[in-house]
Amino acid sequence: MAKIQLKNVSKVYGNNKVMDDMNLEIQDGSFTVLVGPSGCGKSTTLRLIAGLEEVTSGEIWIGNHLVNEVAPGKRGISMVFQNYALYPTMTVQGNIEFGLENMKIPKAERKKMVDEIVEIVDLTEYLDKKPQNLSGGQRQRVALARAMVKKPNVFIFDEPLSNLDAKLRGQMRTELIQLHKRLGTTFIYVTHDQVEAMSMGDEIVILNKGHIMQQAAPMEVYHNPANQFVAQFIGTPAMNVISIAMLEGKLGKIIDERIFYIGFRPEHVEIQTAEETTSGIHLPCELLTIETLGSETLYLVNSDAGQFQVKSFNNPLMNTEKIHVTIPFDKLYYFDTQGNRVYVDELPFESMGKEVRGEVLI
Amino acid sequence: MKTSLPIKILNVIGLIVVVIIFAMPFIWMISTSLKTLGETMIFPPKWLPDELIWENFMEAWNSGPFLQYFINSVIVSVGILMLQFITVIPAAYAFARYEFRCKNILFGLVMVTMMIPAQLIFLPVFLNLSEWRLLDTLWGLILPFATSAFGIFMLRQTFKQVPEELLEAARLDNSSEFKIMMKMMVPMAKPTLITLGLFNFITHWNDYFWPLVMTTTERARTLPVGIAQLRQVDGGVAWNILMAGNVILVIPILITFFFAQRQIIRAFTYTGVK
Numbered sequence: 001m002a003k004i005q006l007k008n009v010s011k012v013y014g015n016n017k018v019m020d021d022m023n024l025e026i027q028d029g030s031f032t033v034l035v036g037p038s039g040c041g042k043s044t045t046l047r048l049i050a051g052l053e054e055v056t057s058g059e060i061w062i063g064n065h066l067v068n069e070v071a072p073g074k075r076g077i078s079m080v081f082q083n084y085a086l087y088p089t090m091t092v093q094g095n096i097e098f099g100l101e102n103m104k105i106p107k108a109e110r111k112k113m114v115d116e117i118v119e120i121v122d123l124t125e126y127l128d129k130k131p132q133n134l135s136g137g138q139r140q141r142v143a144l145a146r147a148m149v150k151k152p153n154v155f156i157f158d159e160p161l162s163n164l165d166a167k168l169r170g171q172m173r174t175e176l177i178q179l180h181k182r183l184g185t186t187f188i189y190v191t192h193d194q195v196e197a198m199s200m201g202d203e204i205v206i207l208n209k210g211h212i213m214q215q216a217a218p219m220e221v222y223h224n225p226a227n228q229f230v231a232q233f234i235g236t237p238a239m240n241v242i243s244i245a246m247l248e249g250k251l252g253k254i255i256d257e258r259i260f261y262i263g264f265r266p267e268h269v270e271i272q273t274a275e276e277t278t279s280g281i282h283l284p285c286e287l288l289t290i291e292t293l294g295s296e297t298l299y300l301v302n303s304d305a306g307q308f309q310v311k312s313f314n315n316p317l318m319n320t321e322k323i324h325v326t327i328p329f330d331k332l333y334y335f336d337t338q339g340n341r342v343y344v345d346e347l348p349f350e351s352m353g354k355e356v357r358g359e360v361l362i
Numbered sequence: 363m364k365t366s367l368p369i370k371i372l373n374v375i376g377l378i379v380v381v382i383i384f385a386m387p388f389i390w391m392i393s394t395s396l397k398t399l400g401e402t403m404i405f406p407p408k409w410l411p412d413e414l415i416w417e418n419f420m421e422a423w424n425s426g427p428f429l430q431y432f433i434n435s436v437i438v439s440v441g442i443l444m445l446q447f448i449t450v451i452p453a454a455y456a457f458a459r460y461e462f463r464c465k466n467i468l469f470g471l472v473m474v475t476m477m478i479p480a481q482l483i484f485l486p487v488f489l490n491l492s493e494w495r496l497l498d499t500l501w502g503l504i505l506p507f508a509t510s511a512f513g514i515f516m517l518r519q520t521f522k523q524v525p526e527e528l529l530e531a532a533r534l535d536n537s538s539e540f541k542i543m544m545k546m547m548v549p550m551a552k553p554t555l556i557t558l559g560l561f562n563f564i565t566h567w568n569d570y571f572w573p574l575v576m577t578t579t580e581r582a583r584t585l586p587v588g589i590a591q592l593r594q595v596d597g598g599v600a601w602n603i604l605m606a607g608n609v610i611l612v613i614p615i616l617i618t619f620f621f622a623q624r625q626i627i628r629a630f631t632y633t634g635v636k
Binding site for chain 1: 525527528530531532533534535536537538541545546549550
């Protein structure tokens, strides 16, 4: 078990700086998810930790060891690859055993360790099969077994579920969470799927263009995003962000001059069905599209402030064209011109006075 | 897509023509090797001998130190094969998987050697070997072919197809580079290696020119040179004996080919495991 630290790490490919002066600390025993759009440097981070790439500058520490010069096989790391990377010419047994063999573990002991692991992942009857004769889920389990059998200090997962179908993916997600609980080892997990990140990690690191945008627990990231990028990356659909200029006339005078954008989550927008009670921004909107997802409904609406999305858990409004919505003041997020969060203690604009609408539309 | 009947028939006819063109000399060789000397001369030619004269083979075999030739041929062909694998596999692995200084220039040089006509190289190599006193030795027949640019090229292509992830997984499993090469790369390139080995074996088993130039005594002569000498018996050419010698020459190749043909087909269709 080990804590992992990246200190001022930079990585340059040719003229392309993919990572600039990154500092990252991954707690011992945590399930840390690195998430971000493609090209954000999450896989590079992973490969640097695993030793598959060399840092251009900076230090990587695993536990109390500086591992910059340590070969990948000697870092106490196991990795599960996106395409499993099973050795095609070896049987399941050979695949799982290969790492142990290189660690010079005697044959009898190896056999015991392999048997134990295949029992856990339920592959006992497939020991003599070649990987190409296994299904996707089985291959995934072989890859897991191969990683587990070495009893590493750190597990690294590089988008391991992206090749599985939706149902199996859900199942494997639960299995991985249970596995982490049982082993208590540090897990580092890379994905571009924010649902995976939110549901699995106990810590999320959101990356963009080689920089850490935010590192926090999943709910913290959702409720308290540090900047516009995180706000829009986490949550489905993404947070609506509107320039404050578009809301002129809907708000009172802006007191805080730093504020440039206002954000709000689609699920926080209230569709007015009765007399207005919540204090917030009122906007008459036109319905553009409706997506019904069963338990919830997504609307794309157009208002004076531009287009935005609304998520509602009520029954879909099928025959309506115009609605009134309220965006509660206490659910607003404020960002400056750079997209950084502006934290405010009280409403950063003058209230227009609570007006009660008599108009009921639905 | 279904092909229509006339096209199918044309296909079959075409195939038959090709088979005849390729198989005819072969059949002619075998049939001649079983004829009497008289039968080889008559006109119109006879396709099948009246009586199968198996003694032709004995006569061919006994008309020179053929056992010596045969052993020499085996040593030379197998020696070249082994040396080439030893040199070609690491070179191909390095060219396919490593970044090092002047890699492209070096690889270019290897490729250039394929473009130089063999005839240009023979003389300097001959002089070289004669300086090293390797004329008329088996080493003189083996060493000039100790590596193969074509082999390096072909194997490099195969190695390049192996997904990088596999090697990374092996490195994380604390595997040495040598072990990666031998336990990952080589088994995956098996069809290519067998094909290379077979081409190699056939080429050098059949090679006539170089052993002829290099050898002056029976000590180092190989089968093709020995068999060519059958022509000089008695001034006239005993075609039946000569062909019997040729059949003896060809049999080992036929046997190897028979066992390797499935692998050869795989070498050209191999796409790796998804």
